[in-house]
Amino acid sequence: MHAVRLSKQKVQQLLRRCLESGIVEPHPHFEEALKEDGLDLMDVMPVLKSGIIYDEPEFSVRFQHWRYKVEGREVGSKWVAIVFTPVTNNEVLLITAFVKQK
Numbered sequence: 503m504h505a506v507r508l509s510k511q512k513v514q515q516l517l518r519r520c521l522e523s524g525i526v527e528p529h530p531h532f533e534e535a536l537k538e539d540g541l542d543l544m545d546v547m548p549v550l551k552s553g554i555i556y557d558e559p560e561f562s563v564r565f566q567h568w569r570y571k572v573e574g575r576e577v578g579s580k581w582v583a584i585v586f587t588p589v590t591n592n593e594v595l596l597i598t599a600f601v602k603q604k
Contacts, residue, residue: 505566508588510555513570516588521550525593532584532596539601541576546599549574549582562587569597 508516520526528543536542553574560569565587573583585597 505568507559507561507568508570510558510570513559513588514555514572516591517550517570517572517586517594520592520594523592525589526550526596527589527593528596529598532598535598535600539580539582539599541578541580541582541599541601545576545578546582546584547577549576549584553582553584573602 533543536546549572553572555570555572557571559571561567562569567587569585569587571583571585573581576582581602582599583602584599586594587597589595
């Protein structure tokens with residue numbers, strides 16, 4: 503896991519690179535969270551591809567990694583936040599997602 507804190511811009515670039523030619527691993531919790539909101543991975547692809555990281559990352563003491571949150575509108579126009587962490591320079595793990603009221 504990436505224990506190094508990356509800037510919002512760098513981690514956003516890493517996420518986009520992983521979508522194009524790397525690995526984007528959805529954690530079972532992520533898939534369950536989407537399902538609870540009536541969404542699936544294809545619905546939130548626009549958020550992953552063009553969403554913005556507004557907040558600073560949070561460090562997970564339990565898992566010893568930085569968590570980032572990318573936000574944007576999914577295909578049905580709900581505002582969605584996706585929490586993820588870089589695993590390597592070529593892989594990200596999608597941890598969870600939730601619909602935000604905007």
